[in-house]
Amino acid sequence: MKKTINAMLLLMVMVMMSACSSLGVKPWERGSLSRDDMLMDADALDLAFDEHIYFSKEASSGGQGFAGGGCGCN
């Protein structure tokens, strides 16, 4: 019984060892993410609203498929 528990514990530790090491998308794997239909722009008005809040909090804009971005000109 104890052996089994030990073995299971060891297995769990082994599984958890990898932790977050395989998370994240590599630079060359962003093909699907960069597709137009992957944008969070179901509702243009909603997007404009979100972008407005983001701009007022972060003093930067863009990166969400919303026209313009990062130039500090709006």
Next chain:
Amino acid sequence: MKKLILLLVLLSSSAQAEIYDINEFSLENYRGKVVYLDFWASWCKPCQKSFPWMNDLKSKFPAEYFDVVTINLDENSQDMHDFLQKVPAEFDIYHDANGQAAQTFKVEGMPMSYLIDRDGKIQSRHIGFYEKKKAELEKEIEGLL
């Protein structure tokens, strides 16, 4: 007339890109030449901008001493072929669907390029493509030739 057309077709096709599988890729094939190695994908906008310049680059320096070699990282090869229909390329292309070469070269951004000297050693790495950096890169290549 027919011969002339055939000749024209042959001439125009000679400048087209050769597409290989990544398994055929080896820097050994380009030993003795300075190589501009570029990683790109069809969905990457700055990559598209770099194409005319890479074509120029290839014709600018003698083929005996310099080559432009690129690795495409599209998961779906059809995306690459569609892209090449729109954007002409005159250099060798290796298709790396699984990103194995990108992993080996530790690609950190798109596009990413490497300048490799005649002995096959990486001399410099460049992330992204900037119009401003063209002249600097060309100078660097000249220095290695």
